[in-house]
Amino acid sequence: MEEIAIVNMIIGISLFLIFNIAAFVSVFEHEKKAALRFFVISWLLLALFTFSYFIEFNLSIIISGTLLIVTIHFFALIIIPYKGKFPELNDMPFIQHDERDTMFSRKELKPDSDRYNKYYSENPDKKKPDDKFRTKPGLLSPKAPIYDPVIFASSEASFYTVAAFKDFVDGEINSVKTNIDNKSISNYIKNWGKKLGAIDLGFTTLKSYHIYSVKGRGEKYGNSIINNHKYAIAFTVEMDKFNVDTAPDAPEVFESAQQYLRAGTVAVQIAKFIRELGYSAKAHIDGNYDLICPLVARDAGLGEIGRMGLLMTPKLGPRVRIAVITTDIPLVTGIRKIDHSLLHFCKICKKCAESCPGKAIPFENRQNIDGTHRWKINSESCYTYWCTVGTDCGKCIKVCPYAHPDNLLHNIVRKGIKNNLIFRHLALHLDNFFYGKNPVKNKFPKWMKIKYD
Numbered sequence: 446m447e448e449i450a451i452v453n454m455i456i457g458i459s460l461f462l463i464f465n466i467a468a469f470v471s472v473f474e475h476e477k478k479a480a481l482r483f484f485v486i487s488w489l490l491l492a493l494f495t496f497s498y499f500i501e502f503n504l505s506i507i508i509s510g511t512l513l514i515v516t517i518h519f520f521a522l523i524i525i526p527y528k529g530k531f532p533e534l535n536d537m538p539f540i541q542h543d544e545r546d547t548m549f550s551r552k553e554l555k556p557d558s559d560r561y562n563k564y565y566s567e568n569p570d571k572k573k574p575d576d577k578f579r580t581k582p583g584l585l586s587p588k589a590p591i592y593d594p595v596i597f598a599s600s601e602a603s604f605y606t607v608a609a610f611k612d613f614v615d616g617e618i619n620s621v622k623t624n625i626d627n628k629s630i631s632n633y634i635k636n637w638g639k640k641l642g643a644i645d646l647g648f649t650t651l652k653s654y655h656i657y658s659v660k661g662r663g664e665k666y667g668n669s670i671i672n673n674h675k676y677a678i679a680f681t682v683e684m685d686k687f688n689v690d691t692a693p694d695a696p697e698v699f700e701s702a703q704q705y706l707r708a709g710t711v712a713v714q715i716a717k718f719i720r721e722l723g724y725s726a727k728a729h730i731d732g733n734y735d736l737i738c739p740l741v742a743r744d745a746g747l748g749e750i751g752r753m754g755l756l757m758t759p760k761l762g763p764r765v766r767i768a769v770i771t772t773d774i775p776l777v778t779g780i781r782k783i784d785h786s787l788l789h790f791c792k793i794c795k796k797c798a799e800s801c802p803g804k805a806i807p808f809e810n811r812q813n814i815d816g817t818h819r820w821k822i823n824s825e826s827c828y829t830y831w832c833t834v835g836t837d838c839g840k841c842i843k844v845c846p847y848a849h850p851d852n853l854l855h856n857i858v859r860k861g862i863k864n865n866l867i868f869r870h871l872a873l874h875l876d877n878f879f880y881g882k883n884p885v886k887n888k889f890p891k892w893m894k895i896k897y898d
């Protein structure tokens with residue numbers, strides 16, 4: 446009996462420590478609500494086990510036995526594979542998209558210009574929603590309700606700098622070609638890319654549906670896009686969690702712009718490196734895309750396209766920015782393995798749709814759109830919200846359960862989500878309980894708080 450009581454105490458102290466560690470991790474992550482809840486649960490558990498030590502033996506066994514069974518089942522759900530069966534729905538596009546239809550192209554149309562008149566005479570259905578966003582203050586506008594002169598100017602500076610790379614995305618190719626083994630150069634690019642700041646890199650063969658049919662931005666507006674490269678290198682860079690958690694406030698757009706610049710720098714550098722080896726290469730970076738980066742990144746094995754229409758990576762969810770390099774240097778490409786666990790989690794989750802202030806994210810399952818099963822956001826509503834607040838919002842990224850930091854605590858949960866269909870449902874409830882269904886936004890980081898005279 447005495448031995449069983451001691452075992453009870455050991456179980457109690459172990460659970461107390463586990464919840465306390467989770468609480469400290471949450472404090473470190475600035476997740477106040479989660480920290481408080483983990484602390485309270487840890488002390489309640491300790492109190493319960495201490496109490497059970499002094500009460501009638503049978504009752505003590507029932508309490509500790511129940512908690513032990515719950516704990517064992519929790520970890521069993523994480524470890525035991527039960528992935529579920531999912532129909533193989535086609536998610537490969539059949540058609541090329543025209544870049545002129547993107548919001549980034551449409552926002553550049555100057556009212557009453559030839560380009561503007563031509564576009565809306567060919568696309569009259571887009572005129573009304575576009576007129577709506579044009580009545581709003583606009584992205585990074587001083588008239589925006591959450592305008593912050595310093596943070597908006599920093600963001601503008603990052604966008605300006607990445608835009609200045611436009612003449613460096615492509616260039617002269619060294620006439621002396623270095624013959625290279627595809628395995629070793631693929632490995633080199635992966636490792637070097639990570640040293641330059643990429644979180645993950647992948648290679649794929651370039652498909653026609655990756656590439657826009659017609660250019661929608663810059664001097665080449667309206668030109669057909671020809672890109673004969675055989676391969677694409679896609680990579681992600683991480684967005685700072687604290688800044689993203691201020692969404693839709695100014696530090697969020699500061700972070701977006703900063704990471705577009707970082708991704709752009711790495712892409713331009715790698716493309717130049719490949720050209721130095723005597724192979725053609727072009728960087729596709731913010732404002733200078735020939736292709737749809739999330740699609741390329743998905744086919745390169747970096748994740749899946751989630752409900753919010755962004756690339757969902759297994760370790761950081763949508764909390765990344767992407768850039769791509771297309772090239773003819775020989776690379777080792779893999780075969781895409783669909784991550785059904787991620788798509789299934791998106792199917793049951795809907796947190797982004799529930800918290801989207803622009804009501805732009807669908808609640809339904811993936812739909813067959815032009816023969817491709819996918820989620821399609823209402824980009825007009827999303828962009829109108831951006832123009833209303835003055836930032837690129839990012840609330841969907843902030844609330845996504847996959848966007849938690851890449852650390853042991855969250856990776857245990859990610860492992861369970863990947864492994865077990867039942868755990869996916871449990872993980873969603875736990876995420877809502879500890880972090881909130883619609884988590885509150887962070888205040889500005891201290892160093893960003895500026896006093897204005």
Ligand code: SF4
Pocket residue numbers: 751752753757762790791792794795796797798841844845846847
């Ligand atoms: S919030 Fe949920 S539904 Fe939305 S992208 Fe993330 S996992 Fe998918």
Ligand code: SF4
Pocket residue numbers: 753800801802803804805806822826827828830831837838839840841842
């Ligand atoms: S960025 Fe904001 S408005 Fe756009 S889809 Fe995400 S949450 Fe909605």
